[in-house]
Amino acid sequence: MNSIVILTGAGISAESGVPTFRASDGLWCGHRVEDVATPEGFEANPALVQDFYNERRRQLREVAPNAAHRALARLGVEWPGDVLVVTQNVDDLHDRAHAEVPETEGFGLIHMHGELLKARCTETGQVCDWRDDIRPDTVSPFSDDATLRPHIVWFGEMPLAMHVIERALAKCSLFVSIGTSGNVYPAAGFVSAARRAGAHTVELNLEPSLGQSLFEERHYGPATEIVPAFVERLLSR
Numbered sequence: 471m472n473s474i475v476i477l478t479g480a481g482i483s484a485e486s487g488v489p490t491f492r493a494s495d496g497l498w499c500g501h502r503v504e505d506v507a508t509p510e511g512f513e514a515n516p517a518l519v520q521d522f523y524n525e526r527r528r529q530l531r532e533v534a535p536n537a538a539h540r541a542l543a544r545l546g547v548e549w550p551g552d553v554l555v556v557t558q559n560v561d562d563l564h565d566r567a568h569a570e571v572p573e574t575e576g577f578g579l580i581h582m583h584g585e586l587l588k589a590r591c592t593e594t595g596q597v598c599d600w601r602d603d604i605r606p607d608t609v610s611p612f613s614d615d616a617t618l619r620p621h622i623v624w625f626g627e628m629p630l631a632m633h634v635i636e637r638a639l640a641k642c643s644l645f646v647s648i649g650t651s652g653n654v655y656p657a658a659g660f661v662s663a664a665r666r667a668g669a670h671t672v673e674l675n676l677e678p679s680l681g682q683s684l685f686e687e688r689h690y691g692p693a694t695e696i697v698p699a700f701v702e703r704l705l706s707r
């Protein structure tokens with residue numbers, strides 16, 4: 471049966487109240503990327519970087535999945551083939567929406583840019599669940615003389631699970647990109663890999679992204695409206 475790969479970005483969580491990055495009130499308007507989202511920035515000022523992610527981690531307690539996250543969870547359960555959600559987002563809204571539906575064979579979720587609710591040992595690289603603040607003197611559970619960093623992929627670092635993602639793109643018959651501006655690679659190049667695999671390509675976004683011309687099908691509007699409508703059409707074919 472046909473497999474589906476779905477790429478999501480900050481736009482799918484916007485209506486849940488999670489800020490996007492490049493909107494006029496986005497995260498990158500209040501902070502310099504170099505200061506808070508690079509290994510060099512962390513090296514130079516660990517307290518500043520930890521605070522930036524502590525604030526975003528705390529904010530997750532105030533937000534909830536929206537109809538778009540839930541529509542993708544429904545698709546994962548009801549679609550007869552494999553469904554892989556690859557998110558650039560570090561929030562846990564997809565995870566929570568998936569937890570609301572039955573565990574389903576062939577329904578996967580990959581956080582290619584890491585997760586706010588995980589921390590990584592600065593010594594061993596091991597990763598653990600982490601819901602509290604991380605301070606520069608927080609001791610790693612994996613090594614007494616090490617601390618923790620956010621389990622976030624910073625600029626200049628390799629995104630996670632790229633081999634799994636590339637294999638899924640090479641065999642998918644449908645690729646859907648939701649809520650992403652197409653500014654950041656390798657995610658922005660996934661549509662080209664899907665086209666090479668002969669997949670049908672769909673963009674669901676508030677407005678046309680940088681890569682909009684690469685998509686055969688495009689629907690624009692708020693994710694909580696256009697994503698459930700798209701899933702409904704797909705499942706009722």
Ligand code: APR
Nearest residue numbers: 479480481484490491492558649650651654675676692693
């Ligand atoms: N519904 C659908 N799309 C929306 C909505 C909404 N309610 N609100 C905003 N969008 C769209 C915007 O039009 C924009 O195209 O979501 C996209 C958000 O773009 P960015 O802010 O650039 O976020 P994203 O594409 O996820 O950024 C990619 O860049 O900084 C890095 O690691 C960070 O994962 C992030 C990556």
